[in-house]
Amino acid sequence: MLDKLKMGPTMLVTLLLITMFFLLAGRSKRKSISKKIPLLPSPPGLPFIGNLHQISSLPHRSLFELSKKHGPLMLLQLGSISTLVVSSPSTAREIMRTHDLVFASRPSLKAARILFYNNNDLAFGPYGEYWRQTRKICFTNLLSLKMIQSFSLVRMEEVSLMIKRIALMASANNGVVCVSEILNTLTCDVICKSVLGSSLNEERRKLLCELIRMTSFFLGKLSLEDFFPRLWWLDVLFGLEGELRRHFEKWDAFLVEFVEDHVSQLAKGETTSSTYFIDVLLQLQKDSSMPFVLTNEQIKVLLLDMIFGGTDTSLALLDWCMVELIRNPIVMEKVQSEVRGIAHGEEKVREEYLGKLSYMKAVIKEVLRLHPPAPLLLPRESLQDCQIQEYNIPKKTRVIINAWAIGRDEVYWKEPREFKPERFLGDDVDYKGNDFHYIPFGAGRRICPGIQFAIAVVELALANLLYCFNWKLPSDISCDSMDMEDDVGITNPRKEKLYLVPLAI
Numbered sequence: 001m002l003d004k005l006k007m008g009p010t011m012l013v014t015l016l017l018i019t020m021f022f023l024l025a026g027r028s029k030r031k032s033i034s035k036k037i038p039l040l041p042s043p044p045g046l047p048f049i050g051n052l053h054q055i056s057s058l059p060h061r062s063l064f065e066l067s068k069k070h071g072p073l074m075l076l077q078l079g080s081i082s083t084l085v086v087s088s089p090s091t092a093r094e095i096m097r098t099h100d101l102v103f104a105s106r107p108s109l110k111a112a113r114i115l116f117y118n119n120n121d122l123a124f125g126p127y128g129e130y131w132r133q134t135r136k137i138c139f140t141n142l143l144s145l146k147m148i149q150s151f152s153l154v155r156m157e158e159v160s161l162m163i164k165r166i167a168l169m170a171s172a173n174n175g176v177v178c179v180s181e182i183l184n185t186l187t188c189d190v191i192c193k194s195v196l197g198s199s200l201n202e203e204r205r206k207l208l209c210e211l212i213r214m215t216s217f218f219l220g221k222l223s224l225e226d227f228f229p230r231l232w233w234l235d236v237l238f239g240l241e242g243e244l245r246r247h248f249e250k251w252d253a254f255l256v257e258f259v260e261d262h263v264s265q266l267a268k269g270e271t272t273s274s275t276y277f278i279d280v281l282l283q284l285q286k287d288s289s290m291p292f293v294l295t296n297e298q299i300k301v302l303l304l305d306m307i308f309g310g311t312d313t314s315l316a317l318l319d320w321c322m323v324e325l326i327r328n329p330i331v332m333e334k335v336q337s338e339v340r341g342i343a344h345g346e347e348k349v350r351e352e353y354l355g356k357l358s359y360m361k362a363v364i365k366e367v368l369r370l371h372p373p374a375p376l377l378l379p380r381e382s383l384q385d386c387q388i389q390e391y392n393i394p395k396k397t398r399v400i401i402n403a404w405a406i407g408r409d410e411v412y413w414k415e416p417r418e419f420k421p422e423r424f425l426g427d428d429v430d431y432k433g434n435d436f437h438y439i440p441f442g443a444g445r446r447i448c449p450g451i452q453f454a455i456a457v458v459e460l461a462l463a464n465l466l467y468c469f470n471w472k473l474p475s476d477i478s479c480d481s482m483d484m485e486d487d488v489g490i491t492n493p494r495k496e497k498l499y500l501v502p503l504a505i
C-alpha cells in the first residue's frame, strides 16, 4: 500500500546505494515502460526510485498537487511499478464504470498478503470466482438490509452506553472528555457485537484497538517488495517481514478463540439462530448447497475484513463530524435544532427518527466529501490491456483513485475547501457509486459493501451526541489552533485526538 511512504535512514541509504547499482538497468526499464505507454503524462522521476520521492507520508495530498501539474490521469513510476493515478470524476468513471471489469482486481501487496491470510479475503483478494462467491455471501448473508435491521438493538444499547460513558468521563476529568476515545470504544463495540456476538472487556478491547491501529499502519507502510519485487529479501533483512508475521499471529490468536468458542456452542446446540456474522458463517460452512466449503481460515479472514473494514473508517468519519461541527458553530446550532425538534421529549434519538434528519445527513455527506476515511480507496490492478482516452494501459498496471482530490474538484464543487452541508440539500447526489464526483465508498464492482451498516451506526451516534449534549472546546484550545492534518495510514482519522467539554442540556 502506498499510503505511508515513511523511509527510515537505513532504508534511505540502502535505496541510494542500490540506485547507483541499478542505474543502467533502471534506465532501460523506464525506456521500455515509456514505449508501452508513450503518451501518458508523467512527472520526471529519478533513476531507479522513479517518482517515489515525490510522495509524502500523506500521499492523497501529494498526489493531488502532482495531478494539478500533470493532469487527472498520470502515470507514476513507483520503484519498478507503473502506477496510474486517477484524480477527476471523468477519469474515475472510465476506471470504475466503463472499464470496471478490467480494473476489478487488487494488486498483491506484502502487508495485505501476510495479514489477510494470503489475500484470501474480500477486500484485498484478486478478482475471480472465489472473490465473487465471498462478495455474494457478504451481500446476502452478512450485510443485507435484514441483518443490519436485526442489529438495531445492539446499536441503541451501545449508543446509550456511550452517552453514559461521556457523563462519567466528564465528571472524572474536570468536564473534559476525549471524544476520539469515546468514539473508538463505540465503533469497536458495535462491530464486535455484530460480528463476533460479544462485547469485549476493557483489556480485550484495548488489544483489538491496537490490532486495528497497527493493521492500518502496516497497510500504509513502505514495503520494498511492493515497489521493487526483486528486493523482497530486504524486507526480511530490515525486519518488516518478521513484524508483519508477529502481528498476523496476534490477529489469528484473537480470531481463533471466537471461532472455537462458537463452534463448540454450535455443537452443543447453544446457538440456534444465525444472529451474528460468526454464526452465519459457521452455519454456511455446514450448508451442503454452498458452491464451496468455507474453511475455518476463510471464516477468520472474512471476520477480519468486517472488523477492520468497519471500525477505523466509521471512527474517522464520526471524529471528523465532531471536529467540523465544533469549528462551524452555525452549522452545529442548525443541526442540533433539527435533531432536538424531531426527537423532542424523548430520552434518546431512536432509529425511526433518523430518516427525518435531512440536515444531519447533509452534514455527514459533507464530511465524507472533505475527509473521505479511505482517501485513496483501495488500490486496483488491471486484468488486461485497455485503452483509456487515447492512452494504452497495459495489463497489471496498478491504479490509485484519489477520492480526496475528486471531492475537491473545482469543476464539480463550488468553493470546494469550504465546509457547507447546504450544498447537499435538495441535491440527490449520493455515495452509492452513481456520482463519480463523490466516491467516498468507491464505485463499481469493488464498491464498499458496508455502506448501510456504517451509515446506520454513524447517524445514530451523531444524532445522540448532538441531542444529549451541547459541546464546547476546553478553555485552553481555540478553533484556530486545532490541527486539521490527517493521520498517516490506509485510513485518515485526524492526527490529533479531539477533546471537548460536553454540557448536559
Ligand code: HEM
Pocket: 122, 123, 124, 135, 305, 306, 307, 309, 310, 311, 313, 314, 317, 372, 373, 374, 377, 378, 379, 440, 441, 442, 443, 444, 445, 446, 447, 448, 449, 450, 451, 453, 454
Ligand atoms: C464510513 C465507513 C466506511 C467507509 C468510508 C468505507 C470505505 C470503503 C472504500 C473506499 C472501499 C474500497 C472501494 C473501492 O475500491 O472502490 C471499501 C471496501 C470495503 N469495505 Fe468499506 N467503508 C466503510 C465501512 C465499512 C463497513 C462497516 C464494512 C463492513 C462491516 C466495510 C467493509 C468493506 C469491505 C469488505 C471492502 C472490500 C470490498 C471489495 O473489495 O470487494 N466497510 N470501503
